[in-house]
Amino acid sequence: MDLSAVGLTVRFGALAALNRVDLEVAAGERRAVIGPNGAGKTTLLNVIAGEHRPTEGSVRLGGRDATPLPPWRRARLGLGRTFQRSTLFSQLTVADNIALAVRARNRSGWRFWPGSEDGLNQEVSRRLEAGGIEHLARRPAGRLGHGERRILEVELALAASPSALLLDEPMAGLSGDERQKTLERLRSLPKEVTVVIVEHDIDAVFALAERITVLDHGVKIADGTPTEVRANARVQEVYLGGL
Amino acid sequence: MTLGRAASARYAAFLGTLAIGLATIPLWAPRFWIYIATQALIFAIFAMSLDLLLGYAGLPSLGHAAFFGVGAYACALLALRQVDGLFPLLLVGAVAAAIVAVPIGALSLRTTGIYFLMLTLAFGQMLWGLAVNWVSLTRGTDGLIGIPRPTLVGLDAFEISLYERGAFFILCLIVAIVTFALLQMLARSPFGKTLEGIRENERRMRALGFPTVRYRFAAFVTAAAVAGIAGALAAMSNGYATPDLLYWTVSGLALVAVVVGGARSLIGPVLGAFVVLFAQLGLSTYLERWELILGAIFIAFVLFVPGGLVGLVRRA
Amino acid sequence: MDVLNLAHGSFYMVGAYIAYSVVVATNSFWLALLVAPVLLALLGAALEVVFFRRLYRHGHLAQVLLTFGFTLVFVDLIRSQFGPTTRSIAPPPGLGGAVELFGATFSAYSLFILGVAIGVGALLLLGWRFLRVGAVLRAGVEDKEMAGLLGINLPTVFTLTFAFGAGLAGLAGVVAAPEFAIYPGMDASVLILALVVVVVGGLGSIEGAIVGSALIGLGYVIGTSLFPQFAIGLIFAVMAAVLIVRPSGLLGRRS
Numbered sequence: 001m002d003l004s005a006v007g008l009t010v011r012f013g014a015l016a017a018l019n020r021v022d023l024e025v026a027a028g029e030r031r032a033v034i035g036p037n038g039a040g041k042t043t044l045l046n047v048i049a050g051e052h053r054p055t056e057g058s059v060r061l062g063g064r065d066a067t068p069l070p071p072w073r074r075a076r077l078g079l080g081r082t083f084q085r086s087t088l089f090s091q092l093t094v095a096d097n098i099a100l101a102v103r104a105r106n107r108s109g110w111r112f113w114p115g116s117e118d119g120l121n122q123e124v125s126r127r128l129e130a131g132g133i134e135h136l137a138r139r140p141a142g143r144l145g146h147g148e149r150r151i152l153e154v155e156l157a158l159a160a161s162p163s164a165l166l167l168d169e170p171m172a173g174l175s176g177d178e179r180q181k182t183l184e185r186l187r188s189l190p191k192e193v194t195v196v197i198v199e200h201d202i203d204a205v206f207a208l209a210e211r212i213t214v215l216d217h218g219v220k221i222a223d224g225t226p227t228e229v230r231a232n233a234r235v236q237e238v239y240l241g242g243l
Numbered sequence: 244m245t246l247g248r249a250a251s252a253r254y255a256a257f258l259g260t261l262a263i264g265l266a267t268i269p270l271w272a273p274r275f276w277i278y279i280a281t282q283a284l285i286f287a288i289f290a291m292s293l294d295l296l297l298g299y300a301g302l303p304s305l306g307h308a309a310f311f312g313v314g315a316y317a318c319a320l321l322a323l324r325q326v327d328g329l330f331p332l333l334l335v336g337a338v339a340a341a342i343v344a345v346p347i348g349a350l351s352l353r354t355t356g357i358y359f360l361m362l363t364l365a366f367g368q369m370l371w372g373l374a375v376n377w378v379s380l381t382r383g384t385d386g387l388i389g390i391p392r393p394t395l396v397g398l399d400a401f402e403i404s405l406y407e408r409g410a411f412f413i414l415c416l417i418v419a420i421v422t423f424a425l426l427q428m429l430a431r432s433p434f435g436k437t438l439e440g441i442r443e444n445e446r447r448m449r450a451l452g453f454p455t456v457r458y459r460f461a462a463f464v465t466a467a468a469v470a471g472i473a474g475a476l477a478a479m480s481n482g483y484a485t486p487d488l489l490y491w492t493v494s495g496l497a498l499v500a501v502v503v504g505g506a507r508s509l510i511g512p513v514l515g516a517f518v519v520l521f522a523q524l525g526l527s528t529y530l531e532r533w534e535l536i537l538g539a540i541f542i543a544f545v546l547f548v549p550g551g552l553v554g555l556v557r558r559a
Numbered sequence: 560m561d562v563l564n565l566a567h568g569s570f571y572m573v574g575a576y577i578a579y580s581v582v583v584a585t586n587s588f589w590l591a592l593l594v595a596p597v598l599l600a601l602l603g604a605a606l607e608v609v610f611f612r613r614l615y616r617h618g619h620l621a622q623v624l625l626t627f628g629f630t631l632v633f634v635d636l637i638r639s640q641f642g643p644t645t646r647s648i649a650p651p652p653g654l655g656g657a658v659e660l661f662g663a664t665f666s667a668y669s670l671f672i673l674g675v676a677i678g679v680g681a682l683l684l685l686g687w688r689f690l691r692v693g694a695v696l697r698a699g700v701e702d703k704e705m706a707g708l709l710g711i712n713l714p715t716v717f718t719l720t721f722a723f724g725a726g727l728a729g730l731a732g733v734v735a736a737p738e739f740a741i742y743p744g745m746d747a748s749v750l751i752l753a754l755v756v757v758v759v760g761g762l763g764s765i766e767g768a769i770v771g772s773a774l775i776g777l778g779y780v781i782g783t784s785l786f787p788q789f790a791i792g793l794i795f796a797v798m799a800a801v802l803i804v805r806p807s808g809l810l811g812r813r814s
Contacts, residue, residue, distance in 0.1 A: 011342035047448060075452030083450075089443040100440045109437035109458065113428055160451050303620045350799055354805050357563050358762070361754045364661045365798060370752045374792030491747065495627045496564075502624055532639060537630030545625045546613065 001062040001078045001163040001194055002027040003048065008057035010218075018054070019044040019218045023166075025047055025130035025211075031193045032209035034202070036238060039215040041198040042084055045166045048196070049081050050074045061164070075104070080162025084169050086149045086199075090142030092135060094152060097141050098124045103157035124159075132181065147178045154182065173200045177206040183207060214238070258510065262386055265416055269409025272460045275528075277412050283416055283520035284415040288422050290500040290512035292469035297498070298507030300462040301442030305360050305494050306347070306367025310340040312374060312489030314474025319387040319484040320380075329393045332473050333418075340471025341464050343370070348463040352456055355445075367491055374486040386485030390478050406480070415476055419513070422469060426509055429465070451529040496523075499537070504542050505553025514552050560723075563619055564609065565626040568750030569633035570599050573733025576637055578644050588651035589735070595733045597605045601749045603725025607718045615717075630746060638743045650737040668737060669736040675734050678768050679727065687765050696720060755794060759801045761808025770809055 005023040018040045025031045034039050046052040048059055050071040058067040061077045068079075089097050102123050103109050116124060128134040133155060136148060154170050166195060170186070171179050183204055189195065199205050205212065205226075212229040214222040222232045229235055268280050289311050293462045296302040314336030321335050337431070351362040357527050374381050381387065392405040405411045427434050441448050441455045448455050488551070497512075504515025526533040548555060574595045581591035606629070614621045649655060650668040658667050695716055731749075739745070752775065761769025775794055782793035801809060 021501065042294060051446075051450075070454075071449040072452050073455045075450060081450050083447070087444050087447045089440055089447070093442055094435070100448070101451050103433055104448075104453055105435065107452075108433050109244065111433040114433075116429040117433070156447075156451075291746065297620070303623060305623065350802055353802075357561065358807075360563055360619060360623055360756070361758050362802070365751065365755050365758060365795065369792065369795035372795075376791060491751070492631075495630075498624060498627065502620075532635055534631045534635035535639075538628040539636065541628035541631070542610070542625055545621055546610070549617075 002029075003062070003079070003164050003196070004043070004060045006058050006060075007187065009055045010040075010045065010047060010052060010056045012196060018047070020057070021215070021218070021220050023213060023220075024207040025050075025194055025196055027179070027194055028192045030208055030210045031183075031197070032205040033196060033198045033214045033215060034200075034212060035215035038217070040218040041215055042168055043216070043218075045081065045198060046195070049079065049166060067152065074210065075160070075162075076172050078163035079166070080157040080160050080164070082153045082157045082163055082168055082170055084181050084228055088141040088144075088149060088152060088156065090138055091140055093134060093138050093140055094144070095124055095137040097152060097156055098159045102127070105160045110162050123188045127155065127159050131158070131185065145152050149186075150174055151178065153184065154185065158189075162193065165189075165196070167195065167197040167199070169199055170197065171199055171204050248362050260286070261510075262416070262420060266372040266413065269412055270488070274408070275296055277409060278371035279524045280517075281412045281480055281516045282477075282524060283410070284419045284481060285473050286497070286520055287516035288415075288419050288468050289392075290497050290504070290516045291419075291426055291437060291509050292466045293364050293420055293497045293503050294472065294509055294512045295426055295429070295462060295464045295469070297501055298509075299435060299442065300459055302352075302459060302463065303360055303498070304463075304466075305491060305498070306363035306364040306365070306370075307466070307470055308491065308493035309347075309367040309370040309489050310343055310344060310470035311453060311474040311477070311493065312370065312484070312486070313343045313417055314340045315478040315484040315488050316374065316381060316469030316474075317471070318475035318478045319390045322390045322393070322478070323387060327391075327393050329395060329414075332479070333403075336471040336475025336478075337468040341468040343465045344467030347398050348460050348467075352459050355440065364491055364494075367489065367494055371486055371489040372492070374489055381486070383512065384486060386483050386487075387478075388483040390484065392482075411480060413548045416473065418476060419546045421511055422472070423463065423513070426469070430509065434458070436460075440493070493523040497521030499541050502540065503551055508551075508553045511551050518552075562615070563622050563626070564611075564724075565623060565750065566606075566629040566633065567626075567724070567728055567753065568746035568748075569630050570603065570745035571732040571735070571749050572637060573602070573633060573689070574599055574729030575736040575745065576641060576646075576732075577729070578733040578736040579641075579648055579741055582648045582736075588648070588733075591736075592730070592733050596730040599729030599732075600722040600726030603649060604718050604722035607721040608727075611721065612714065612717070633658040641743070643657050643743060645740045646739050647740060660710055662717035672738060675730075679730070680765075683765050684769075695755055752794075755798050758808060759798050761805075761810040764808070765809045767810035774809075 003023075003025050005021065008018050008021045008023075008077055010186075019112065021040070021044060024042070024103070033044060035041055043052065047054050049110065050066070050069055050073070054067070058065060060066060061074060061079060064077065065212075066074050066077065089100065092100070099117075099120060102120055106120070108120070123209075124138070128137050128173040131151065131154075133148065133151060136152075141152060149172065150170060156163060156165070157167075174182060179201065186195065186197075186208060192201075195208075197205070197208060209226060211218060211224065212226055213224075214229060214232070214235050216238050221234045221238065222229050224232070252425065265280070265284075272280065274308055289307075293304065295305050296304050296307070317339035318332045318336045322332055326335075347363070351359055351366065351440065354362060375383055377383075392411065395403060395405065398470065403410055405414060437448070437453060437458055441453070441458055445455050453537065474488065500515030500519045501512045502515070503518055505511030518540075520531055522537045522540070524536045526536065530536065544551065563604070577598060578588070578591040578594040581594055582588055610625060611622070614625060645793040650671075654667045654671050655666050656667050658670060660670075735749075756775050757768055758771075759774060760767030774797060778797045779790055780796050782790035786793075
C-alpha cells in the first residue's frame with residue numbers, strides 16, 4: 001500500500017512540531033525517516049497512524065484520503081505500527097499478545113462464545129516461530145527482558161499482516177546480536193509491504209532503506225536515495241559530518 | 244487467566260461444592276438466614292455484572308446501581324400491571340436497563356479513568372433523583388409496593404410457588420449459576436479477550452484495528468442488562484422497589500464486593516457479595532455500627548490485600 | 560492532584576457537625592468558623608500521610624475504594640455521635656434578619672454566604688495564579704521526577720494541598736450549617752453536586768469550577784421554579800449537554 005502526506009503541519013501552541021512536511025512513499029518501498037532528537041519523526045508517524053490530528057495537511061493511504069479516519073480505521077486499511085516505548089499487553093502471555101493481533105486482522109473479536117480457534121492457534125505458533133520467540137510463548141509480556149520486548153513489539157505489528165508498516169525506533173536499546181536479528185527479520189518481509197522506519201541506528205538505516213527522508217526541527221531538509229542523502233550538505237551539517 | 248489442567252479441575256470441584264453447599268441452605272438454615280442468602284445471591288449477580296466492567300473491561304463504574312434499580316422498577320411496573328411469568332419479568336428488567344445504558348454509555352465511554360468514575364456516579368445519581376421525583380411513575384420515596392412474585396408456568400402441577408420456603412432462593416441460585424456460566428463464557432470468548440486487550444493497552448488495540456469504544460460500549464450495555472436482571476429479582480424478592488436501590492452507595496458496595504472478593508474472577512464478586520450482605524444484614528442485627536466495620540474491613544483490603552479473597556486463595 | 564476523593568463530602572459534613580457542636584457548647588458561630596477548617600485540615604493531612612500517600616501509584620480505582628470506605632466510616636461515626644436526626648443552628652447574631660437590596664429582599668445570611676464564596680474564590684484564583692500552586696501540582700502529577708529535580712518537595716506539597724482542600728470543605732460545611740439542614744447523608748448530596756460542577760467546569764481548573772458552580776446553581780434555581788419535580792434532572796441535562804459539546808468540560812485542559 002502506498003502512503004503519502006501532503007503539507008503536514010502540527011503545532012503545539014507556538015511550537016511547530018511539523019512544518020509543511022510532504023512524504024510520498026510508493027507501495028513496497030523501504031523508507032527511513034531520520035533526524036536529530038526533536039526533529040518531529042515520531043509526530044510524523046503519529047499523524048500518519050491517526051493518533052494526532054494535523055493542524056494542516058492531509059494523509060492518504062492506498063490512494064484514499066485518510067485524514068479524518070481514526071487510528072483503527074487506518075489499521076483496517078492495512079496500516080500497522082510499532083511504538084518507540086514498547087506498548088504490549090503486559091499481563092497477557094506472548095502467545096495471547098500475538099493472538100490479539102491476528103484477531104484484529106480476522107475481525108473475530110465480536111464472537112461471544114469460546115470454542116476451538118484451531119486456525120488462530122496454528123497461525124499464532126507459526127508467527128511465534130517466524131519471529132524466533134516460540135520459547136517465550138507462555139511468558140507474560142510484562143516479564144520479558146528489554147530486547148525480547150522490542151522484538152515482540154515488532155512481531156505484534158507484523159502479526160496483523162499490515163500492507164504498510166510504520167516502525168518507531170525498533171532497534172532502540174537492542175544488543176548487537178538482537179539488532180542483527182531484527183534487521184534480518186525486517187529484510188525478510190514480503191516485497192510488497194511498505195515500510196517506513198524511524199531509527200537512530202544509521203547502519204541499520206543504510207542497510208534497509210531504499211530512500212531516506214531527513215527531518216530537522218519539524219522541516220524536511222532532504223529526501224532521496226542513501227547516496228544522495230549522504231552527499232547532501234545540509235544533512236552533513238545537521239549530523240556534524242557524522243553520516 | 245490461564246489455569247493448568249490440575250488447577251482447573253480443582254477450580255471446577257470448588258465451584259461444584261459451592262453450588263451444592265448453597266443449594267442445601269433451605270434444608271437447614273433458619274428463615275432469616277435464607278433471606279440473607281437470597282439477598283446475597285441477588286447482589287452476587289449484580290456484582291458479577293460489575294466485574295465484567297471492572298475486571299475485564301477495566302471500567303470502574305460508580306453508577307452501576309442505576310441499572311440494578313431500573314431493572315427493579317421495570318419489573319415492578321409490569322408485575323403491578325398483572326403481567327405474570329418469570330421470563331417476561333426478568334427480560335423486561337434486562338431490556339429496560341440496557342436501553343437506559345445506551346445514552347449513559349455513549350456519553351461516559353468517551354472518557355476514561357477519573358472522568359469515567361465521576362460521570363457514571365453523576366448519571367447514576369441523576370436516575371436516583373428521577374426515581375425520587377417522578378412521583379406519578381415511581382411513587383417517590385415510598386416506592387412501588389406489593390409486587391407479586393410470578394407463578395411458575397409448568398410447575399403448577401406440583402404446586403410449587405415462589406412463596407414457599409426456599410423456593411425463591413433456589414430460583415436465585417439457578418439464575419446466579421446461569422449468569423456465572425454465561426459471563427465466564429463471555430470472558431473466555433474472543434470478545435472477552437479483546438476487552439482484556441483494551442483494558443491492558445487501549446492505544447495498541449486501536450493501532451491494531453479494533454474500534455475500542457464500540458467494544459467497551461458493548462460490555463457496558465451487557466453489564467447493565469445483567470444488573471437489570473438482578474434488579475428484577477430484587478423487586479420480586481422484596482415485594483417493593485424504592486429509590487434506595489439506585490443510590491450510589493449501592494454501586495459503592497458492589498465495588499466493595501468485587502474488590503474484596505477479587506476482581507476478574509467472577510467467583511470473587513460472588514464471595515464478596517456474601518461478605519457484604521452478611522456484614523450489612525447479618526451484623527446489623529447484632530451490632531449497630533456495621534457500616535463502620537465494613538468500611539474498616541474495606542480500607543484494610545484495599546491497602547493490604549490487592550487481589551481480594553480469590554487472590555489470597557491463589558497465593559496459598 | 561488527580562485524586563478522586565469520595566470522602567470530600569464527608570469533610571463537608573464533619574465541618575457542619577463541628578459547627579453544630581461548637582455553637583451548642585459556646586454559642587459562637589465565629590469560633591466554629593475558625594476551628595472547623597483548622598481541625599479538618601489537620602484531619603485531611605493525617606489521612607493523606609497515613610493512607611492516601613500509599614495509593615497514588617495504584618490509580619484511581621484504589622483511591623475510589625479507599626475513600627468510599629472512609630465515607631462509610633465517617634457517616635457511621637457521625638450517626639453514632641449525633642444520631643440520625645436532622646440538626647440545625649441559627650445564623651450568627653446580626654445575620655439573622657433580612658436585607659433590602661435593589662428592591663428585593665434577601666436574607667442577610669445568604670448575602671454572607673455569597674460574600675464568603677466570592678472571597679474564597681478570589682483568594683484561590685490569586686493563589687493559583689501568583690503562587691504557581693497549579694503549575695507545581697501539575698508538574699507533580701505529570702512528571703514526578705522532573706518536579707523532584709526542580710527542588711519541589713512533592714510529598715509535602717501533596718499533603719498541604721490535601722489538607723487545604725479538606726479545610727475548605729470544612730469551611731463550606733460551617734458556612735452551610737445555618738442555611739441548610741445538618742444530617743448524616745448531607746455528605747453525599749454535596750459530593751454529587753460538587754462532582755457535577757467540576758465535570759461541567761473542567762478538571763484542574765479553578766476558573767472552571769467557579770463557572771461550573773454558577774451555571775449549575777442557576778440551573779438548579781431555574782429548574783426548581785419551572786418544574787420542581789425535575790430540577791435535579793435539569794442539572795444533569797446541563798452536564799450531559801456540556802459533555803456532548805466539550806468532553807473535557809467548559810474550561811478543562813484537553814487530555
